[in-house]
Amino acid sequence: MGVGASTSVVAPEGYGRGRGWGQTSLGDMPESCVAAVLLYLDPAEICQVACLNRAFRGAASADCIWAAKLPANYRYLAALAAAADDDDDCGCGGAAEGDDGRCCSSAAIKKEIYARLCRPTPFDGGTKEFWIEKNKGGFCMSISSKAMSITGRDDRRYWSHLSTEESRFHSVAYLQQIWWLEVGGEIDFCFPAGSYSLFFRLHLGRPHKRMGRRGHGSENIHGWDIRPTRFQLSTSDDQHTVSESYLINPGRWILYHVGDFVISSSDEVTELKFSMMQIDCTHTKGGLCVDSVYIYPKDLEFEEDCVFCQQIL
Numbered sequence: 001m002g003v004g005a006s007t008s009v010v011a012p013e014g015y016g017r018g019r020g021w022g023q024t025s026l027g028d029m030p031e032s033c034v035a036a037v038l039l040y041l042d043p044a045e046i047c048q049v050a051c052l053n054r055a056f057r058g059a060a061s062a063d064c065i066w067a068a069k070l071p072a073n074y075r076y077l078a079a080l081a082a083a084a085d086d087d088d089d090c091g092c093g094g095a096a097e098g099d100d101g102r103c104c105s106s107a108a109i110k111k112e113i114y115a116r117l118c119r120p121t122p123f124d125g126g127t128k129e130f131w132i133e134k135n136k137g138g139f140c141m142s143i144s145s146k147a148m149s150i151t152g153r154d155d156r157r158y159w160s161h162l163s164t165e166e167s168r169f170h171s172v173a174y175l176q177q178i179w180w181l182e183v184g185g186e187i188d189f190c191f192p193a194g195s196y197s198l199f200f201r202l203h204l205g206r207p208h209k210r211m212g213r214r215g216h217g218s219e220n221i222h223g224w225d226i227r228p229t230r231f232q233l234s235t236s237d238d239q240h241t242v243s244e245s246y247l248i249n250p251g252r253w254i255l256y257h258v259g260d261f262v263i264s265s266s267d268e269v270t271e272l273k274f275s276m277m278q279i280d281c282t283h284t285k286g287g288l289c290v291d292s293v294y295i296y297p298k299d300l301e302f303e304e305d306c307v308f309c310q311q312i313l
Helices: 031-038 043-049 054-059 063-067 074-087 110-117
Strands: 121-123 128-132 139-144 159-163 171-175 181-189 194-204 206-210 213-217 229-235 240-245 253-263 270-278 288-297 305-308
Touching: 063 110, 074 110, 074 121, 074 128, 110 128, 139 181, 181 288, 194 270, 229 253, 240 253, 253 270
Parallel strands: 253 305
Antiparallel strands: 121 128, 128 139, 139 288, 159 171, 171 288, 181 270, 194 253, 194 288, 206 213, 229 240, 229 270
């Protein structure tokens, strides 16, 4: 045949009915081809395209897709989630329950495991939580002030505990007045490999609600503009960060960036220590709420105000 010769394609009987002879659509794509495309999408995008047709819906549930989105040590995390659910008497025999009521043990499909890990998992008596960020799959953790050592916390002249819905843990430590501020904590955990940032979540003023409107008491706020507060972070593999910042913006929750650290292996326990202190005893300080410490993937975007402290080491 010459180059200019025309050819014709005869479709099998019944093929393309309703679409015209020889025509195809997205629904004709093999699930394996669809899955190869979905590997490049974020979890939220995968869920959206699953609504296109049966082929996309089937591919969007494939284990190979969600295994690539899960943290490398997802079995370790799923076991902790299963233990937490078992403590809550979920009735799934030691497995974490998926959104559709099916058990999410390590033998369950990866999509169910991903969905379960997106929900917060409390541990250490409910003083800590971890979850994965649903859009990117990054690992996150929050540590309550209840899990931290706070100088003078048992003396009601200095500290009290406030119930509030503005905390993930429904309670914060409130400093009335003190000369020596020191708050510290530590955790041993198998973090998924990656780069992380650690923050203290703090609030100047006593938060309250009146007539449904949020407010704060400012009468006890003092001493934070005289000297900066020092933040420290260290890991068991000799990563160290020291930073300083003045505490600012009364009436707003602020994430104070302490520093970053890197986890190279998902299978090794990392000991992480963190602290904040303002130990200049020439003046008192007060009116501070200490909520928690947050550990986020380094590149995660924040919904709350964030202050990046001045690094001094």
